[in-house]
Amino acid sequence: MTYNYIKYKLIGGSNDDYKIIKEIGIGMMGTVYLVKDKSNNKYAMKIEKILKKYINESLEYDIWREIEFSNKMYKKHPNHFMKIYDNWIDKKCTHKQDWEKQGLKLELFNKSAQNYYKKLFDSPYCSIKIYSLIDLTLKDIYEKLTDKQYYDIFIQCLYVMYLCNKSGYLHRDWKMDNIGLIKTDDKYINIFDNKIKTHGYKVILLDYGAIIHKKYILSSYEKNIFRNKITDLFFMFDRYKYNMIFNFKKFENKYNVDTFDSCTIDEDINKLLPKFNKNNDVLSQYIYKIKYYDTFENQLIGKEIEPIKPKLLLPEETILFIIKNIYNIKKCILFMIKNN
Template sequence: MINFDDLQIIKKLGSGTFGISYLVKTIKDNKEYVLKTQKIFYSDKKLKEKVRDYKEQIWREIDLHEFINKIKDTNDQSFFTQLYDYKIFNNCDNIQTNELYKDIPYFKKLNESKWCIKYLLEYKDGITLKDFLIKNTLTEKQIYSILLQICKIILILYNGGYSHGDLHLENIIINNTNKKYFDFMDKKIPFNGYQINVIDYGLSLHKKYGKYYNKTIKGNNITNYMFNEMFVATYKIINNDAKYINDCIKLKKKLPWERKDYKLDSLFKKIISKHSKFYKITKDKYLQIYPNTYKILKYYEDDTNKEIYELYNKKHYMDFLQLINRIQYEFHLLYPKLYAKYNKWCSYYEHLLSNDVVLKLLNINNHKEYVDYLINNYLK
């Protein structure tokens, strides 16, 4: 057991919605760890009774860490970050540094809380996948390897009944590796010089979480939910998401979702109104992948003045979002300049894989076929 008082801060690693992470070392033997500190709402009663309530984000995060720590295959375990210890404190100073949240009542109240939790985590030297993709040009083989590593991570969690729930480019760390292969779908998949691992498990899902789980997947089939997570996480790499974001930041311009006039479905509405032929063709095609979204789509089409969040409680809402996304992704593929213009991006990019490959991926509706296609393309 490591004494939290026996830790010396080396540097700040980053900050997120709820807290800050530091690189620390033990004063006694100079071993390096990550110390993640985040504010929480808590009480003396809960601390005394050792209440573990999965409605609270901290217990979901700890629960997934406990699952990861029990993974027997060390090669599989290396795709994750291990938790060594955690402790709850009731004398924490303000730690929220994200300007976006300073005026939001919930986060303001959270930051005023004296309670916090500190996690002592495994340290893996590396950078976020977002920063890596901005700074580096990858070979096609390296791209396929990273995509397949993400798929493997998602399936490891899925086989344990879990979903990460927040798998974006800043929650993935990438490191150089001398390891040659990882096992996946009865194949030896080359690392091609890089290994990834995922961090931040606070939005994880498991059916044991009860109402939180049911509210999040909204009656969706968990296998479909997992495939949607796989598709979105890999597609953010393929479509150069990191560079789109970075170019606006470099120009000191707001990102699309930071603009006052931003709507989640702005691009989709423009496709419907200005590109009706394209819309009809792609709609008919992707309804074959998501046939249960026909009614909600018809309801939306009947009055496009509706805001998409108004449909949140509709049945098959999650699949409806995926239907919209695929139509928008194909539009991006064929019309990258218009995609950038309609979304108010500061630049535009071609995809990292060929149009033929991306179109094929867009038309796959299950994780097995999706993974098989990536593997076959990688190993051919």
Template sequence: MSDEEEEDVNFKAGVEISSSKASYTVVRLLGEGGFGAVYLVKDAKDKKYAMKVERKLEKRKHSKLKMEIAILKLVGTGKHFTKIVDRGKKDKEGFFFLVMELVGKSLADLKQDRVEKAFSFATGLGVASQCLEAVEELHKFGFIHRDLKPQNYACGLDDKKHLIYILDFGIARKYLNTKNELKTPRETVGFKVRIPGRAD
């Protein structure tokens, strides 16, 4: 079995995942990534959330989900960041999970939904402004995202539908040290091939 197969976390609709304070029922899969998977879940009152799940592996040096949790706790009430609702781990089943407020479609999906496959000039300016504002806010906390693309930005829901959220901090890294100084770059960096989504 390959590493990627070992990292898969697959839950069918109706499966219940409980923390120390609440129980969540899986509604459907929202997406999959290198960290594991994201599910639409609901609590006992039928309120819906997004749940990220990551398989626990002894050989993994850095948990992407733990990095996500650390950053979301750090940024607190920042308006461009999703709020943590709950989190936990299942030692017997071997996975971690993070429950967050639910957001809407990604910028990549919203652009594809348009007939012309592009935003208007005015919309584009507004979107760009909010995306940059979100990145700037993350930088103020001493972190760089390292995976910026339309798929990692999404609009909110209901009264927050005009607010853009920045998502997925699994490979983010701290660039400031404890003295608020730039950290010394690594002399050697691992090479990773990625095929990013187009931003035009």
């Protein structure tokens, strides 16, 4: 198979050009630091271990997809996507990815995955990227926002998602941690010729490591995603801990995910969505848990539990509309604007 090569070559910085101030974020594969250059300009530095083969500049590999996506989307929409100022490969990298901070252990993965991660984290190669900074993430402040503030900021989130998907990309990692916020004095942002209140923040999308594009499909999994016209709304719903639609954290602390996902009644779902695609199991379960929560709760076999209904971060009517129109992000945005 021949892969498209990207035109954004390594800029060629080095570790000596930037001084690490502190760690500001950590994921499964990479760590983000606040850094400054020799002129005291501040940036975000992302460091992640890579295998030797990833040095080859090709959209076959995630690190190059990330660069290609950032360059293209920042050029089109600089208010909503991060800019990469610098990037290089460190061939003598001593970075250690600290899984303990996330509660991750190799033992949680199958043998094949364990072998891969051991090989990866023992690699002397790192990809290092210098990104523009944000002020904070949605996760940092969502509990402090009023319902109205969250509603308006969520419209911004859907708009950024729309821009991403319209350009042929799927981000696939929609969660509060990856919704950056930039402070602004602008009172409004224009979305489809409608003024939406910013409440002091503009949304910028973070973490491009899981990006895929319809023009460089590399697996049967990716092929199925684009053939079925999947949108990033699907991936937004496929988040248990920091869901942007509703918060199930209290529930998760008490019951395992298998139990959480198994308690539905097909008859109820069919009443609610007679024409809904039955293959969308996760979405059907979410709708069920919103509309039939008492029944769902009572189905937990052998459990006597206190009411812990998940907190809806958006109006129930809005959530159900989004789920039913999950293939059409623009339609969801216009619905929210109309009902604002």
